[in-house]
Amino acid sequence: MAIVKTPxxxxxxxxxxxxxxxGxxxxxxxxxxxxxxxxGYIILDQEHPTATPETPVQLPADGAPKADWVTAAVQLxxxxxxxxxAEIIADVTAATPPAEE
Known part of the structure; x- marks a missing residue:
């Protein structure tokens, strides 16, 4: 089974x-x-995330739709x-280091 995101x-x-x-x-x-x-759908497989370890995950904006947060979560x-x-946002936030200033 995979996660699929619509275009x-x-x-x-x-x-x-x-x-x-x-979405x-x-x-x-x-x-x-x-x-x-x-x-043209985006396939996100939980067992094989689309992001490589060298590729930083782009976090969605605070008001982004759930689909964007799902994409980030699966990549992580x-x-x-x-x-x-809300649960996905909490998990993604906990899994990503704070931005460097």
């Missing part, structure tokens, strides 16, 4: 058998990923399934 910011509704909330579906079966890739290797936006 349409914040889309909520079904796409085939998958339900997207805030994100957190449990897309592997056999449907090729379709989403061909259509944080499990987001069943979590609220």
């Amino acid at each position: 349409v910011e914040g889309y909520t509704g079904p796409i085939g058998a998958d339900l997207f909330v805030g 994100v579906c957190t449990d897309v079966p592997d056999d449907r990923l090729d379709y989403y890739r061909r259509q 290797g944080i499990d987001v399934k069943g979590k609220t936006k």
